[in-house]
Amino acid sequence: MADFLTKREENYAQWYNDLVIKADLAENSAVRGCMVIKPYGYAIWEKVQSELDRLFKATGHVNAYFPLFIPKSFFEKEADHVEGFAKECAVVTHYRLRKKEDGKGLEVDPGSKLEEELIIRPTSETIIWSTYRNWIQSYRDLPLLINQWANVVRWEMRTRLFLRTAEFLWQEGHTAHATKQEALEETMTIINLYAHFIQDFMGIPVLKGYKSETEKFAGAVDTYAIEALMQDGKALQAGTSHFLGQNFAKAFDVQFTDKSGKLEYVWSTSWGVSTRLMGALVMAHGDDNGLVIPPNLAPIQVVIIPIYKGDSQLNELASTALKIKADLEKQGLSVKYDDRDTHKPGFKFAEYELKGVPVRLAIGPRDLANGTIEVARRDTMSKEIINIDKTSEHLTKLMIDIQNNIFNKSLDFRNKNTYKVDSWDEFREAIEKRGGFILAHWDGTAETEEKIKNETRASIRIIPFDDPGEEGKCVYSGKPSGKRVVFARAY
RNA sequence: CGGGAUGUAGCGCAGUCAGGCCAGCGCACUACGUUCGGGACGUAGGGGUCGGGAGUUCGAAUCUCCCCAUCCCGACCA
Numbered sequence: 001m002a003d004f005l006t007k008r009e010e011n012y013a014q015w016y017n018d019l020v021i022k023a024d025l026a027e028n029s030a031v032r033g034c035m036v037i038k039p040y041g042y043a044i045w046e047k048v049q050s051e052l053d054r055l056f057k058a059t060g061h062v063n064a065y066f067p068l069f070i071p072k073s074f075f076e077k078e079a080d081h082v083e084g085f086a087k088e089c090a091v092v093t094h095y096r097l098r099k100k101e102d103g104k105g106l107e108v109d110p111g112s113k114l115e116e117e118l119i120i121r122p123t124s125e126t127i128i129w130s131t132y133r134n135w136i137q138s139y140r141d142l143p144l145l146i147n148q149w150a151n152v153v154r155w156e157m158r159t160r161l162f163l164r165t166a167e168f169l170w171q172e173g174h175t176a177h178a179t180k181q182e183a184l185e186e187t188m189t190i191i192n193l194y195a196h197f198i199q200d201f202m203g204i205p206v207l208k209g210y211k212s213e214t215e216k217f218a219g220a221v222d223t224y225a226i227e228a229l230m231q232d233g234k235a236l237q238a239g240t241s242h243f244l245g246q247n248f249a250k251a252f253d254v255q256f257t258d259k260s261g262k263l264e265y266v267w268s269t270s271w272g273v274s275t276r277l278m279g280a281l282v283m284a285h286g287d288d289n290g291l292v293i294p295p296n297l298a299p300i301q302v303v304i305i306p307i308y309k310g311d312s313q314l315n316e317l318a319s320t321a322l323k324i325k326a327d328l329e330k331q332g333l334s335v336k337y338d339d340r341d342t343h344k345p346g347f348k349f350a351e352y353e354l355k356g357v358p359v360r361l362a363i364g365p366r367d368l369a370n371g372t373i374e375v376a377r378r379d380t381m382s383k384e385i386i387n388i389d390k391t392s393e394h395l396t397k398l399m400i401d402i403q404n405n406i407f408n409k410s411l412d413f414r415n416k417n418t419y420k421v422d423s424w425d426e427f428r429e430a431i432e433k434r435g436g437f438i439l440a441h442w443d444g445t446a447e448t449e450e451k452i453k454n455e456t457r458a459s460i461r462i463i464p465f466d467d468p469g470e471e472g473k474c475v476y477s478g479k480p481s482g483k484r485v486v487f488a489r490a491y
Numbered sequence: 492c493g494g495g496a497u498g499u500a501g502c503g504c505a506g507u508c509a510g511g512c513c514a515g516c517g518c519a520c521u522a523c524g525u526u527c528g529g530g531a532c533g534u535a536g537g538g539g540u541c542g543g544g545a546g547u548u549c550g551a552a553u554c555u556c557c558c559c560a561u562c563c564c565g566a567c568c569a
Binding site for chain 2: 004032084087088154156157158164215217225237240274276307308309310343344345346347348349350351353362364365366367374490491
């Protein structure tokens with residue numbers, strides 16, 4: 001079964017690529033480094049969007065839209081920010097094409113050179129803060145809690161579908177606050193919101209914590225991140241929330257008058273998740289038969305496949321199948337009845353397994369005679385025959401079971417692949433042989449962090465929030481350390 | 492930008508070294524028939540400026556030169 005998919009054990013990277021393409025999520029485009037997100041992949045992204053959007057709005061945020069193009073000078077205003085993004089920016093230098101002299105093809109019209117080049121946004125802090133400046137005068141204008149759904153461009157050398165592409169889709173929140181405390185709370189609110197979404201909807205457990213100085217966002221005072229563990233033992237950063245302090249307010253001169261009449265710089269945050277989450281979905285739950293999509297995220301939650309010979313038999317099945325479909329839809333489930341006559345049942349079974357549809361119902365003449373239906377669940381690949389009258393009731397419960405099972409399986413995997421290590425030898429061995437999250441003491445210096453990264457390719461994924469504190473010695477330098485941090489090789 | 496490779500049907504490839512009667516194979520596609528409870532089978536079809544240009548030759552996918560594109564390894568990197 002599924003021998004057209006590379007097995008995870010054989011070549012995990014190849015398995016991932018095969019799966020993304022064969023499950024119709026996305027493909028490489030004619031444009032280097034850019035992908036086409038296909039309808040099925042986009043439908044999953046739309047589920048991600050709609051749930052996150054709901055959560056943002058429930059916490060007081062509103063949506064807006066800012067330009068794709070950013071004047072180069074805006075980027076120069078915040079020094080760390082320039083440093084972080086300058087090397088991967090696409091730049092617009094001209095605004096017109098003309099016919100070539102020989103009449104064949106087009107060329108850039110040199111007469112259309114822009115006075116100031118425009119950067120295609122790799123992130124929108126600069127254009128947004130230059131705008132907020134005009135919106136904020138008084139504490140009465142705060143807080144400003146805005147999100148935008150957008151595409152961004154970061155010119156990557158090596159790209160992989162969903163995980164690293166030159167253009168990707170995301171949401172970016174940009175908030176302005178009167179006090180440091182409030183901005184810090186916002187940063188934390190969002191990282192918790194992301195963790196909730198990824199755990200409860202995507203079914204992927206995450207670790208929450210701070211980024212180290214070297215790993216944090218360019219321009220941030222502090223970056224909070226959530227990290228998930230993929231099945232090959234590598235970590236994937238699933239979302240980040242940044243406390244920007246007054247860095248951008250100062251760079252763009254955004255001041256407000258507080259209640260006492262004093263002029264103050266605004267405190268700010270920014271936060272985002274991207275289509276990279278699609279990669280997390282594939283790599284956290286997928287198996288050798290294809291995708292496994294948690295019910296909360298599945299564009300199609302139930303597929304009904306009729307088993308029949310000839311039109312008359314199909315017609316007999318149709319009324320029963322459509323009634324089941326209607327009943328399930330009344331329960332809020334999204335159901336597809338696949339009565340295509342051009343493909344055989346076996347083909348359809350394999351196809352929906354590949355696409356990760358949580359539940360498959362099969363109904364044939366035998367079921368019709370017995371008053372039964374076959375229920376197959378994708379996560380466990382198990383099948384059972386149930387009384388057809390119980391379908392709706394059974395499936396409502398089954399969806400919850402599947403959602404929980406998928407999460408618990410991932411959590412179990414993460415627990416089995418998280419290790420405490422106390423010596424450099426153990427550290428190296430764990431990274432080389434098993435991967436996973438490594439909890440180790442670190443002396444807190446960027447030098448040590450870099451040396452560890454150079455020697456093992458493992459980086460500090462997070463410094464946990466909820467760390468109990470524990471005295472120990474840095475696994476690399478032997479210097480004293482007050483807590484363990486999480487190391488892993490990462491995507 | 493350095494090192495290596497590859498461009499032949501929608502996809503994956505053979506043919507190139509030893510130029511001709513060879514443009515071919517698998518999958519996919521179309522039609523018809525038999526099938527249909529785990530990716531069916533048979534028969535018959537359609538589809539190609541052999542990456543582009545110039546040259547050598549009676550004759551070029553094949554040899555020569557130039558160009559273009561893509562991929563891999565390095566460098567670089569949420």
